[in-house]
Amino acid sequence: MTDLDLAAPLAAALAAKGYDSLTSVQQAVLAPEAAGRDILVSAQTGSGKTVAFGLAMSGDILDGDRLPEIPLPQALAIAPTRELALQVARELGWLYAGAGAQIATCVGGMDYRTERRALARGAQIVVGTPGRLRDHLERGSLDLSSLRACVLDEADEMLDLGFRDDLEFILQSAPAERRTLMFSATVPPAIAKLATEFQKDALRIVAQGEARQHGDIAYRAVSVTGRDRENAIFNLLRFYEAQTAIVFCKTRANVNHLLARMGNRGFKAVALSGELSQAERTHALQALRDGRARVCIATDVAARGIDLPGLELVIHADLPTNSETLLHRSGRTGRAGAKGVSALVVTSADYKKAQRLLQGAKVEAEWGPAPSADDVRARDDARVLEHPVLTAETGDEAATAALLLERFGAEGVAAAFVRLWREGRPVPEELADTPAAPEARQAPRERGDFSDAVWFALSVGHTGRAEARWLLPKICEAGGITRDAIGAIRVRQDETFVQIATASAGRFGPEVELEPGLSMRRLPGEPNLERPEQGAERGRPFRGGPKPAGRPAAGKPARARRSAGMDEQDGFADRGTSGARTAEAGGRKPKPAGKTASAPWDGAPREPRAPRTGNAPGKAPAGAPRAKFKPKGAAGSHKPAKPGKR
Incomplete structure (x- = not known):
């Protein structure tokens, strides 16, 4: 200089x-x-x-x-x-x-x-x-x-x-x-x-490095199922045993949840989020600097600008929103010539997003499964053999060492050393079968070419407010597949049919539970997807099976349907010949004695009914047809004209 x-x-x-x-x-x-x-x-x-x-x-x-x-x-x-x-x-x-x-x-x-x-x-x-x-x-x-x-x-x-x-x-x-x-x-x-x-x-x-990310950072993308996401994070921390690691989450709620889970498993972790006071943030950072904590769980904003010594591992528990944020997060490690690892935890539904982020950041990531429990144990065994105390010269502990060998034998002392090494370290988590990484997927085919596919039925439909965009990620996570393996999704009244490519259908078995109360079973063949010929008189296609009793057609209130000339029974379950909605049909209970159910309209004009007790003056009772407009004071009008006015 x-x-x-x-x-x-x-x-x-x-x-x-x-x-x-x-x-x-x-x-x-x-x-x-x-x-x-x-x-x-x-x-x-x-x-x-x-x-x-x-x-x-x-x-x-x-x-x-x-x-x-x-x-x-x-x-x-x-x-x-x-x-x-x-x-x-x-x-x-x-x-x-x-x-x-x-x-x-x-x-x-x-x-x-x-x-x-x-x-x-x-x-x-x-x-x-x-x-x-x-x-x-x-x-x-x-x-x-x-x-x-x-x-x-x-x-x-x-x-x-x-x-x-x-x-x-x-x-x-x-x-x-x-x-x-x-x-x-x-x-x-x-x-x-x-x-x-x-x-x-x-x-x-x-400055050099804007177009090319720092070469001392190794990027890894681990593919996991949705249920193994947190376990994969724990195994990554155990596999690398970094002096200091930081785990990024999107929200403060995710930070607090992950902090509680890590505390239960024995990790020495602290949190950084916007809800902490300055004193709490300073205390957390000091715990990381003096070694009392080894893992920091943080949001993007809270971690901006912090400089932690020996930060060797960055884990993206939640994928960042853009490539710039990915680089900002990863830049916490690999400083001043030191080596670092940036690991993205990617579920099946987020494969394409992760690839876009990496492409936008102009970095190459090594795709693969998360470290298994066996991988963590093997890495632990290697660390034991490389521990520096095994090669250090014998000092004043020689007498105690000889006494231990005499009393417990060499095998017993060695086993005790291994147990002491493992003591205090969180036990690695057993992971389910991990989904294939993007490179292992089959060659892409033309969208819509599902001639060789298997149909499945899901136990939810329109009555459960099912939508394709809600079901798609759940199906991907349950089977560890991508969206390309899913064909048609047909939502019906009480169930939904989904088409899965044959190569991926075996991941689901005869039946699988996507979440409590939502199951998915394999069908022996193609379901009957023909829709009933209803609604033709309305000049628009029918949108599904019969609607639940008592529920009007979507998008039109009762008054609008009447003014449009629609039959009042359109969009309701079968009411029977009397027109009353029965409990068996899923509608209202029969009216009690003393109240007459209305009969089906035969097309003839009806006389206006007298208002019921409790109704506002001039307002027809619920369910009665609307009377034609009559000038004030005319015979049959609900409100008589005031004297002296015409």
């Missing part, structure tokens, strides 16, 4: 941290063409961008080898989350320690009064989250009138979290002649638009 024009305090700090050379992004921001210019940098997580923007803004804020003794901030760094902001503050702290820097943090969840006092004492560098920084600006405790450099770290994430208005407010509060440095893993149109609004003649820097 001797050929780089670095201030002496910064060069000394880098040397003390063991920096022999700078990363590609750090070298790019110090290039002569970037000096004094606004820059827009795209760099992946773990590329050393925090140190990069610390070095880049040094020429703007340093006065020689020291920071000027001005009570107002000279540099501002904005990060999307509390953990990332605190991490940035720590990195800038050791980098600028020799230059006499006073650094203040302004993040949500911390004591506002403490932050205000730190700003009042005079801080040359301020690091914070958008919401809290805006709060300090509006209250007058933060003054950016002397700002020389502003850094937006993880700009794409800040826009995703809805911080655009806060960012615009902060940047508009800073001097126009400031230097603006934007760092983002990707540069979508929203980031490019923000750059044109708040940067001048910005230099675009693409």
Whole structure:
């Protein structure tokens, strides 16, 4: 680094941290063409961008080898989350320690009064989250009138979290002649638009690794059935025995559920989610750093920016929403030349989504089954044989070792050593037969070519509100198949028929339970899919079997059906000759004695009925035909005309 024009305090700090050379992004921001210019940098997580923007803004804020003794901030760094902001503050702290820097943090969840006092004492560098920084600006405790450099770290994430208005407010509060440095893993149109609004003649820097993911991360995609999803996660943790691992979930509820399951199985795990206070989050991270916990279960937002030592394994319990999130998650491991594994847990219904994510991220994953219980035990046995205590020289424990051999024998001592090794480690889970990976599937065929197929009947239909989009993933998970193996799905009144390719039909057997109360049985041949010729008088095709008694035709209330000339009996179960809906037909109970059931209409006009007691004046009783409109005061009208009015 001797050929780089670095201030002496910064060069000394880098040397003390063991920096022999700078990363590609750090070298790019110090290039002569970037000096004094606004820059827009795209760099992946773990590329050393925090140190990069610390070095880049040094020429703007340093006065020689020291920071000027001005009570107002000279540099501002904005990060999307509390953990990332605190991490940035720590990195800038050791980098600028020799230059006499006073650094203040302004993040949500911390004591506002403490932050205000730190700003009042005079801080040359301020690091914070958008919401809290805006709060300090509006209250007058933060003054950016002397700002020389502003850094937006993880700009794409800040826009995703809805911080655009806060960012615009902060940047508009800073001097126009400031230097603006934007760092983002990707540069979508929203980031490019923000750059044109708040940067001048910005230099675009693409750090090495944006188009090619870090080579030290091995991607694995494990195919599992839906019921084995959690067990596969447990076996992955046991198989790799990582010093620190992180498991990503979509929601806080999933995080809490998985944390409880892991605790029951003996894993030393902590959770990170948005519902935790800052003290709880700090305690969880400290437990990971000092070894009291080895597994972190987190949501995407909560894990943004955290830097855990020895993070060797990333597990995607829930698939990410897009390829950028996949890279962000995986970038937690494989840092600074260390090796890491990123494992995607993929159920049969999510095969295509997983392939799209990997293709969009431009990474190749090794597909295969999740580690079985035998695989975990075999890996444990290998670790026992490689344990360093077996090759260490004998010390003062020689006398005890000889006594153990004399009393228990070599075989007994060795067996005890193995039991002690396994003690405290969670027992591996037994997995069901895993579905085939995408590469093992049969060659794709033309959609609709199911001449060689088997029909199955499901015990739910229209009465159970069955839909194809609801049944499809359940069938895929139960048999470990993909959507391509499923042909027609025909929903009928009380059951549903589904067509499965013959090559995949054997996975279901004669009958299988998809979930409690929902079974699927194999049919000896093709079912009768002919629909009754009903509803022709309505001019539209019939939508299924007979409707449940008492349930009107879908989409039309009773009044609309009458006005359209539809028979009142359309869409109901058979009422019998009297027209009354009987309990056997699934309708209402017969009317009690003293109440006459209405007879079928013979087409002749009916006389209006007198209103029943309790009905509003002028309103016909339920079930009576509507009388034709008559002017007020006319004979037979329900409401007499008022005197003096016609």
